[in-house]
Amino acid sequence: MQRSDFEGRPGDDLGRGAPGVAARGRGPNRPGGFSQVDDVGPSAGWGAARSVTRVIARTGEPVRGPLAITKMNHENGGFDCPGCAWPDDRKGLHLDICENGIKHVTWEMTRKKTGREFFAAHTVTELLDWPDYALEEQGRLIEPMAYDEATDMYVPISWPDAFALVGQTLRGLDSPDQAAFYTSGRLNNEATFLYQLWVREFGTNNLPDCSNMCHEASGRALQAALGTGKGTCDINDWDAADLLIVMGVNAASNAPRMLTTLAKAHRRGAQIIHINPLIEAAARRTIVPHEFAAMATFRSTPTGSRNVQVVVGGDLALLRGVAKAILERAEKDPAVLDVDFIERHTSGFTSYRDLVRAADWSELVRQSGVSESEIREVAACYMAVDRTIISWCLGVTQQDHGVDTVHEILNLLLLRGNIGREGAGPSPVRGHSNVQGNRTCGIDHRPPSDFLDALDEVCGISAPREHGLDTIGTIKAMLDERVKVFVAMGGNFVLAAPDTDATSAALRNTELTVQVSTKLNRSHLVHGRKALILPCLGRTEKDTQATGEQGVSVEDAMSEVHLSYGMRKPPSEMLRSECSIVAGMAQATLPDSKTPWVWYVEDYDRIRDTMARVLPGFEDFNRRVREARGFRITQPAREREFHTESGRAEFHSSELPDVMPPQGMLVLSTMRSHDQWNTTVYSDDDRYRGVKNLRTLLFMNRKDMDERGLAEFDLIDITSHARDGSTRSVYGYRVIAYGISPGSVAGYMPELNILCGLDDYSRQSDQPLMKHQLVTVTRSPGR
Template sequence: MSGPHDDFAPDEGPSRDRDQNAQPKFSPYHHPAAGWGAAKSVTKFMAREREAIDGPRAILKMNHEGGGFDCPGCAWPDDLKGLRLDICENGIKHVAWEMTHKRVGAEFFAAHTVTELSKWSEFDLENQGRLTEPMTYDPATDRYVPISWQEAFELVGRALAELDDPNQASFYTSGRLGNEATFLYQLLAREFGTNNLPDCSNMCHEASGRALQAALGTGKGTVDLVDWAAADALFIIGVNVASNAPRMLTSLVEAHKRGAQIVHINPLVEAAARRAIIPHDFLEMATFRATPTSTLNLQPRIGGDMALLRGIAKAVLEEARTDPMALDAEFIARHTVGFEEYRAMCEAASWTEIERQSEVAVADIRKAARIYCDADRSIISWCLGITQHEHGVDTVREIVNLLLLRGNLGREGAGPSPVRGHSNVQGNRTCGIDHRPTEAFLDRLAQVCGIDPPREHGLDTVHTIEAMQAGNVKVFVCMGGNFAMAAPDSTYTYAALRKCELTVQVSTKLNRSHVVHGRRALILPCLGRTEKDHQLSGIQATSVEDSMSMVHLSLGMKRPASPHLLSEPAIIAGIAQAALPNSPTPWQAYVEDYDRIRNTMAKVLDGFEDFNRRVRLPLGFRIRQPARELVFLTPSGRAEFSTAELPDIAPAAGTLTLATVRSHDQWNTTIYSDNDRYRGIENLRTLVFMNPDDMRERGLSEFDKVDITSVANDGSRRSVQKYQAIPYDIPRGNAAGYMPELNVLCAIGDYSTQSDQPIMKNLEVTIERSA
């Protein structure tokens, strides 16, 4: 074991970058999203990170066509006109966080035991700076000590060779890995003999992929930025735009200016659902002139979105009784199946039940339906507020049902548009990170790469953790991210990781996953996306795929943080050469020139034909989407309506439904500060947002300390203590608090039977005053 580390009790560590004694503050936010607030926040952050020189230079290269690097934050597409300031507050923070001058090397680890580090906060771990050299855990001293790259690769190779079964290894990736490294990573796993390829999609948009695949024959959305610019109506569901996809604000502002209708559906009315000032619009910045970003805001109860969508569909069908133009009858007849069954289900649903399950008044549902019927072209966009539920797949399919009613597919300005989170999470799945690969993909991989890939499905994230706990996964390789904090049921996950024989973390910065580790552990530091990648044939570029299927190159511009860093393809190849001594794969040749990787990818991956030429075109290229062309790769050959029953999601008496969310000053598990500007919070993360009436019912006032206890499906309970209650505009019976801190409340067994996603947006909890 790795020592007597606490399971989930970090203290504040040694931070000098924030006032540990600062008092929490709450004041409802009434200003526009972005604008001068974002500019001020960025300036303060870059000054704190000492990036006053390199930071501005990097900003001018971020998301910029021609020698620029892709923002390592969200997956929102780059501006199609080559806008030089196609940036956002959180993207700038993400880049400055990566470009910090702080360093974590052998001297740091010599001064701190893992037991000590395990008590530091998430902020303080990452705030130490960039990792500079490979390290291995020494149980005798409870410290990480230096190890050469060759010794590290040999350690991993031996550990994999000692396994009784390739399925005793699992290979995880977060969404920051570029396409070329992604392809090599899945090739390594499959050549080794396993499809255990869990990824962050298993916790985020797995439901979206499965639903879209079932309904349309594609796991992706069908729209692009041209469509966003042409839509008459935009429905934004379960998305905190200003924090999670800030560059979407530009599309919302432009949509409002041209007269498009914008409907936001979210239990919390977020800042981006009111008004915004786009920082690169210099006139509006100079005149402080904000633009509305919504026509209508609807606040369903947590998990009530499916009932609300069913209500909109019901209203559309009622309208069609007197107005034949309310439905696109020709589209339905030519391109869909299952319409009559779906119509019958909608007609059978009572308005009383729809209103009870959604917690939205029928009159307001009809307003949304009116907007939808009046629009010739509509886009529906959604994020994790829809997917992290037991019924996430059914809800995404209900989105598709609604689009099909009016033929909002296969034409400009219309279609489904999931908002992917991490910058290349969609590219990871496209390029082979999938624990349930298709036979067609495996056949082509075998033919092109000369390997015999395994055919049985592998383990996803949740089942990998369960297999660790059972002793069935012994080696865990983690390519980016902070797995220990991103996963559900933190205490269970920590214990499972510590049962592994070896954990390998490929990272840029120190995080919780380095101090919660297996009996043996490696930290392998890699280049960041902002840094130059020098290989034998010259400086290399990698490619990424955004959330709208555009693939383009990313080229680092900064000197690496340390001469000892390796690129992710080089690290993967090093592990592969040690673990697979008789491999037919030209690992070293791939590392020397990434064009060689792309040439192989072009033969294996649909849509990547002529990859090396097309990716160098202005703005790259878009992967073909058959469903956009009304070609549906479904069993019926048509778009398929679904007929799922409405789930009963009303909380039991005395309980609340809690959703985990991110703060504004956070990106995934990376915490930039204890503030959440757009929700009016300062100096506090251990909080719970509650409806004021729910607080009064429990005798609570603002900042009162409470204990939050979740009740799992198996009846077990998990608790956090002394969180502070904040009155907030959220429907009664609902509450919200921050991940990753509240991930501890989501039991490992509480995952969707439809998607296997942890139900982090639908936790049954009780909230009581702390003793």
């Protein structure tokens, strides 16, 4: 049984724990003690304003922070929020902002700096004992650093020497496939294109990325069913929909600007159904921050009309029940189906209809955790309107059967022709600011052949055709010493990935790790025998190259592409842009390359001109991206042009999975707290779930607590049970009674990522099962 690094009583001072990741304990601004607050109030509003004020004060930016806020997501010389991928307001709203976006920006704008003096005062072994909060609190990385094994410290290194180390190590490998190149969702489109060009010219498709852990299931289902890996909706569709079904999403934390859209939809009379094991604050009410009258009078607006609580993993059974109710109704009233659309534009309907008709209502109820009457009410809402959008996030995709569940979403939309028309369609919620742009611009370990053909023709390379390694495959390959070099463009890989101990061991098994980052994090301390920290510009900062200031582009969750310009002076002259860093590593790796790396970096328009020749939908890129609010990439499926083998939208027939845990077990879903953005934790509070000063916790249904003889705030141990028979445990967590479906429990990532074994991944999507872990919960002995 593995012992978690996150063992310990909440609020205790930090102890070392096992090798890997240090525990989170009391750090700066972290008083001891914890509590739960019953009245969480509406999402956003004054609670958000107070939280933002605290973060701005803590980062020491009382002037520059608020000024930066006025530039966020603004078409005239502004910069794109580096947080979520929710689309910008299409009417040029000047305060198209949210609490987490402001925190993210001010966190990046801190005056604190982490340079050679800091690293000279601390060994890596010492820093491993620091809480993650304290590491990031040290401020911006300001110069390249290299690990010195003799002193166990990072020491300064020049940019040319850093690039030379990368190039020399990569050229010394027996095969390009002995290196892996990771991408987080913050990398801009131009740097993304250069990054994948370097990697493929080097000779590998080992391009794991954060999508492998988040929305891989969405892309695979959408591609198979519609011929596109993306949703078909834009923000105007959200403003026109009669019904919004939001699944596995906590908008207040994951896509806060979505709250404004939900509030507007409710005011105009649209129905909004939230489907989630937990009833979140974002599914109830919000105060929209830029509506000053509402803020002044504390007037909130509903953001939902119905909450449906499924068990963890029960979404597919619920959706199939809705489809069954619709098909039953169609036997008497065929008009509830869009028969013309089904006959002209789809394939596989008959098989799907027969499968749904054969489904047993009692099993659908058992597997969803939702009564038949409530399922029928959802179906009635769907049949009563003309235009429906179904939106989903990781609560759907990080499941063993995530691909099948997304297929079932699409099946439901196809039944009533809710694809390819205004106010209707599938609309996945992407988490990172440019994760969709990364995939569009070539970050794909399974690249399509037409993309590689275009890349070869335009760029004059011979890209490999063999599929590369994804995230799970990369970790396993590092453990087996089949991958010896790991390069990461942003992110905090060791905390974002599953099985924290195994991921740590994998990284330490390499010859070289390279981290391109803005702030110090755990992944800089869990490294290979050689290691580099390469500091880059943030999106808020001016990027000045040989031809002047440069803008970079990003793609949001709804395929809109626009330019982003930094507005402040970088904290150090030693910082380089992501494009410059990629080009420097590429030149050192490929000394005989005919790719004009320096020429590209001198003027990013040159990169975009090349992208326009390679990427479908990017034609005339430089002109179109400079139009007001940019442009939308062409979506053939939106025009009912389906690039599938049949040329039609495909109904998918899958067997109903058994998601019920064995006797005595529960199903764990990991999630963020509200005061957190991915692996960055701003405080130990979770305002919208009523928790203060506590992260080592487990939310449980009161019935499940009673069955185990547990009272509120009892100390518990949590053990996960992997497919391979192994177990992993964390100790001394607190149990909190919460409105979650019976049989389901929830707790925070990254602390609980350690419970997800490397073999616990979906065979459909290859995603780790972060939201579908079998666990047992017991009272901590002697506590």
